[in-house]
Amino acid sequence: MSDSVTKNKGVRPRVVIAGGGFSGLWAAKTLANQPVDVVLVDRNNYHTFLPLLYQVAAAELEPEDIAYPIRSILRKYTNVRFVLADIKKIDLDKRILLSTDYAISYDYLILATGSATQFFGTPGAAEYSFQLKSLEQGIILRNHILRCFEYASRKIDDAKRQQLLTFTIVGGGPTGVEFAGALAELIHGPLKKDYPSIDFDYVKVILIEAANSVLLSFPKMLRDYALDRLYRMKVNVMLETLVDKVTPLTVHLKDKDILPTQTVVWTAGICADPIAETWGLSATRNGLLMVLPTLEVEGRQEIYVIGDLSSMEDNRRQLPMTAPVAVQQGVQAAKNILGKINGKPASPFVYKDRGAMVTIGRNTAVAQIGKKSFTGFFAWVLWLIVHLINLIGFRNRLMVLINWSMDYLLFERAIRLILPLRKPPKPRSKT
Amino acid sequence: MSDSVTKNKGVRPRVVIAGGGFSGLWAAKTLANQPVDVVLVDRNNYHTFLPLLYQVAAAELEPEDIAYPIRSILRKYTNVRFVLADIKKIDLDKRILLSTDYAISYDYLILATGSATQFFGTPGAAEYSFQLKSLEQGIILRNHILRCFEYASRKIDDAKRQQLLTFTIVGGGPTGVEFAGALAELIHGPLKKDYPSIDFDYVKVILIEAANSVLLSFPKMLRDYALDRLYRMKVNVMLETLVDKVTPLTVHLKDKDILPTQTVVWTAGICADPIAETWGLSATRNGLLMVLPTLEVEGRQEIYVIGDLSSMEDNRRQLPMTAPVAVQQGVQAAKNILGKINGKPASPFVYKDRGAMVTIGRNTAVAQIGKKSFTGFFAWVLWLIVHLINLIGFRNRLMVLINWSMDYLLFERAIRLILPLRKPPKPRSKT
Numbered sequence: 114m115s116d117s118v119t120k121n122k123g124v125r126p127r128v129v130i131a132g133g134g135f136s137g138l139w140a141a142k143t144l145a146n147q148p149v150d151v152v153l154v155d156r157n158n159y160h161t162f163l164p165l166l167y168q169v170a171a172a173e174l175e176p177e178d179i180a181y182p183i184r185s186i187l188r189k190y191t192n193v194r195f196v197l198a199d200i201k202k203i204d205l206d207k208r209i210l211l212s213t214d215y216a217i218s219y220d221y222l223i224l225a226t227g228s229a230t231q232f233f234g235t236p237g238a239a240e241y242s243f244q245l246k247s248l249e250q251g252i253i254l255r256n257h258i259l260r261c262f263e264y265a266s267r268k269i270d271d272a273k274r275q276q277l278l279t280f281t282i283v284g285g286g287p288t289g290v291e292f293a294g295a296l297a298e299l300i301h302g303p304l305k306k307d308y309p310s311i312d313f314d315y316v317k318v319i320l321i322e323a324a325n326s327v328l329l330s331f332p333k334m335l336r337d338y339a340l341d342r343l344y345r346m347k348v349n350v351m352l353e354t355l356v357d358k359v360t361p362l363t364v365h366l367k368d369k370d371i372l373p374t375q376t377v378v379w380t381a382g383i384c385a386d387p388i389a390e391t392w393g394l395s396a397t398r399n400g401l402l403m404v405l406p407t408l409e410v411e412g413r414q415e416i417y418v419i420g421d422l423s424s425m426e427d428n429r430r431q432l433p434m435t436a437p438v439a440v441q442q443g444v445q446a447a448k449n450i451l452g453k454i455n456g457k458p459a460s461p462f463v464y465k466d467r468g469a470m471v472t473i474g475r476n477t478a479v480a481q482i483g484k485k486s487f488t489g490f491f492a493w494v495l496w497l498i499v500h501l502i503n504l505i506g507f508r509n510r511l512m513v514l515i516n517w518s519m520d521y522l523l524f525e526r527a528i529r530l531i532l533p534l535r536k537p538p539k540p541r542s543k544t
Numbered sequence: 545m546s547d548s549v550t551k552n553k554g555v556r557p558r559v560v561i562a563g564g565g566f567s568g569l570w571a572a573k574t575l576a577n578q579p580v581d582v583v584l585v586d587r588n589n590y591h592t593f594l595p596l597l598y599q600v601a602a603a604e605l606e607p608e609d610i611a612y613p614i615r616s617i618l619r620k621y622t623n624v625r626f627v628l629a630d631i632k633k634i635d636l637d638k639r640i641l642l643s644t645d646y647a648i649s650y651d652y653l654i655l656a657t658g659s660a661t662q663f664f665g666t667p668g669a670a671e672y673s674f675q676l677k678s679l680e681q682g683i684i685l686r687n688h689i690l691r692c693f694e695y696a697s698r699k700i701d702d703a704k705r706q707q708l709l710t711f712t713i714v715g716g717g718p719t720g721v722e723f724a725g726a727l728a729e730l731i732h733g734p735l736k737k738d739y740p741s742i743d744f745d746y747v748k749v750i751l752i753e754a755a756n757s758v759l760l761s762f763p764k765m766l767r768d769y770a771l772d773r774l775y776r777m778k779v780n781v782m783l784e785t786l787v788d789k790v791t792p793l794t795v796h797l798k799d800k801d802i803l804p805t806q807t808v809v810w811t812a813g814i815c816a817d818p819i820a821e822t823w824g825l826s827a828t829r830n831g832l833l834m835v836l837p838t839l840e841v842e843g844r845q846e847i848y849v850i851g852d853l854s855s856m857e858d859n860r861r862q863l864p865m866t867a868p869v870a871v872q873q874g875v876q877a878a879k880n881i882l883g884k885i886n887g888k889p890a891s892p893f894v895y896k897d898r899g900a901m902v903t904i905g906r907n908t909a910v911a912q913i914g915k916k917s918f919t920g921f922f923a924w925v926l927w928l929i930v931h932l933i934n935l936i937g938f939r940n941r942l943m944v945l946i947n948w949s950m951d952y953l954l955f956e957r958a959i960r961l962i963l964p965l966r967k968p969p970k971p972r973s974k975t
Contacts, residue, residue, distance in 0.1 A: 177606045188737055529589070529616070530613060531590070
């Protein structure tokens with residue numbers, strides 16, 4: 114293997130971090146300027162601020178607004194390097210991470226490759242659903258939604274129009290609710306102005322949830338508020354409804370109707386990226402890798418698993434798969450490694466829960482901070498501020514602020530381009 | 545054909561405009577609120593500000609900054625409709641425009657589908673060169689350049705490194721010069737900071753031009769200034785050099801060397817989109833459609849050809865393929881149609897030349913206005929102002945202004961994402 118990062122013997126221990134999401138990035142930041150060599154590996158050259166991904170899909174933000182080049186973040190840390198690579202295998206005994214054309218040896222390994230969508234074996238769901246787990250998927254979904262309106266603006270029959278203008282979101286968790294709200298605002302605001310030839314009575318945004326409420330992890334008062342607001346925003350919420358099957362043009366509901374729809378967005382489940390199962394580490398039924406309370410893998414205590422990929426072994430309540438958990442675990446894993454190098458015992462991870470927030474639309478959000486619940490304008494402003502502050506980079510903050518301000522003031526969305534997302538076409542020019 | 549826009553007999557004449565670039569859009573604007581029905585057809589749902597496309601390729605602007613949704617532009621004109629379609633054929637006798645799934649009848653047709661890259665039969669050029677004619681191509685080129693640096697940052701042999709770090713631009717016209725300058729600034733500024741492991745003495749930006757100077761259409765003083773500045777920016781300008789062949793890893797020069805390079809950007813020639821040849825209208829050797837001085841097609845005087853696609857039949861000096869020419873032709877064609885409806889004779893097109901400008905880099909540009917030549921900071925500020933003013937949409941102007949200001953003040957480029965530009969991957973999640 115010619116392309117490889119080999120270890121220099123006798124020098125500082127090398128920590129390899131697989132994944133540049135919240136957990137991996139914060140682990141790298143914590144290890145910065147410490148007596149270790151750090152290599153951060155990611156399949157993309159940018160970090161994605163996933164909490165705002167749904168706004169890219171709803172044509173509210175530009176993809177570049179929520180992504181930041183990892184090299185720029187790490188530039189100031191001389192002991193941290195970045196490698197663009199897609200991790201394939203781990204040689205646990207030789208302590209080497211392998212990608213298709215790359216091998217990186219490690220003394221400590223932090224696995225932070227995140228999660229994937231779980232379809233629970235629903236036929237057709239994986240093939241025909243859109244997902245919201247990566248920047249690419251966000252752009253694909255945005256393009257698809259706008260294309261549906263373009264096709265619906267033509268002279269077509271009613272059945273086809275119904276398929277094109279029914280948007281189905283499966284899963285009433287935070288992502289499903291936030292996306293349903295943002296989509297409803299996009300459609301009944303800017304798109305209504307853009308497509309005068311479309312009868313908007315045809316348009317349906319449907320949110321399907323298996324339980325008897327949306328936002329199950331929130332208190333009842335906030336759940337009810339969210340439901341009420343979604344109804345007012347013309348989102349058709351179908352509770353206690355299970356999806357049996359997805360086809361390119363329909364969603365089949367259990368014991369119920371068949372909905373004609375060309376757009377199914379699946380936000381209902383989360384599992385590990387299937388590749389993690391091949392690494393030979395013990396995993397849960399969802400493929401999440403099991404760790405000790407110290408975030409170490411039992412029996413392989415040079416390996417840490419953090420963020421969405423990590424599952425605590427001690428049967429405690431599964432931590433939410435959120436950015437705050439990931440950030441805190443990243444910091445803790447890094448601190449435990451630094452401690453171990455200095456001969457100190459590893460400390461168990463304790464999640465400091467600072468609350469949770471979900472925005473539904475204009476002036477409309479729910480927030481749970483400690484035992485206090487907030488709704489409406491105050492919760493919405495809080496949500497805006499927290500997300501703006503946590504964005505990486507001054508330029509991204511400024512761009513998001515401008516986009517949000519203009520959307521708010523003008524009831525408008527600027528980013529409605531159907532951008533190409535395909536291979537370069539065969540040159541059509543003279544040769 | 546079920547999907548079709550059929551003409552309502554006895555009502556206002558329908559003008560169909562093929563292409564939403566500068567010429568087509570300005571034709572539409574001129575026909576707005578006039579006693580005609582207008583249908584604007586484009587294969588994209590956005591208008592692209594092509595004069596700044598090279599800055600997208602050089603990671604200076606976001607794709608969304610130079611694109612604007614056509615429906616938003618046309619929204620305020622009740623007599624103008626937009627159709628997203630790729631034009632395939634024209635039935636000249638029945639007066640119908642045909643796309644794969646669409647048919648639009650017309651009374652007047654304005655053809656404004658623009659130009660494509662001309663490779664002059666150079667073997668391999670069409671297959672292995674990058675182009676700068678569409679937003680998609682700009683993003684593809686940006687991704688490729690950044691990927692070259694990622695791969696070059698690994699431990700590889702010198703020959704491979706040379707291929708990865710040699711960037712070859714063919715054609716010393718305005719696009720070639722502007723892109724060479726922007727690329728040199730990207731490389732020797734932000735990328736140098738991002739890739740500490742790369743020896744930047746390996747990096748070469750080569751500009752190949754067949755003639756004995758760059759920017760042939762400008763006066764000698766400005767050409768010499770541009771050449772001097774390019775040299776100072778470490779652009780290797782090879783004059784009187786012809787390209788014989790392009791392969792994935794090399795460029796073969798006539799009677800000269802073989803350059804190892806994985807990046808060839810072809811800006812050297814322009815021709816019509818080959819599909820225009822199939823429409824049965826008389827064309828030049830480059831496929832441009834010939835028109836009378838009134839911009840009408842001889843013998844088919846309900847058809848107008850404007851913008852890059854248009855070639856005057858009268859052997860006058862070929863007009864430059866620029867936005868000002870396109871805009872003025874769009875306005876003139878629209879006025880001639882309105883005149884014709886009122887029984888007035890069509891007026892010949894006269895180009896009002898307001899000058900030309902090319903930016904080379906920071907504080908560095910050339911401008912030719914009337915008989916006056918400008919260089920340096922003044923020309924550069926003039927270039928910035930003219931381009932900012934001509935961008936469509938307040939938000940785009942603001943975003944470009946912010947991006948430019950921050951790049952200028954911080955010697956930085958924010959947009960260095962290798963964004964996916966491929967089909968959605970097969971879902972990797974559990975099904």
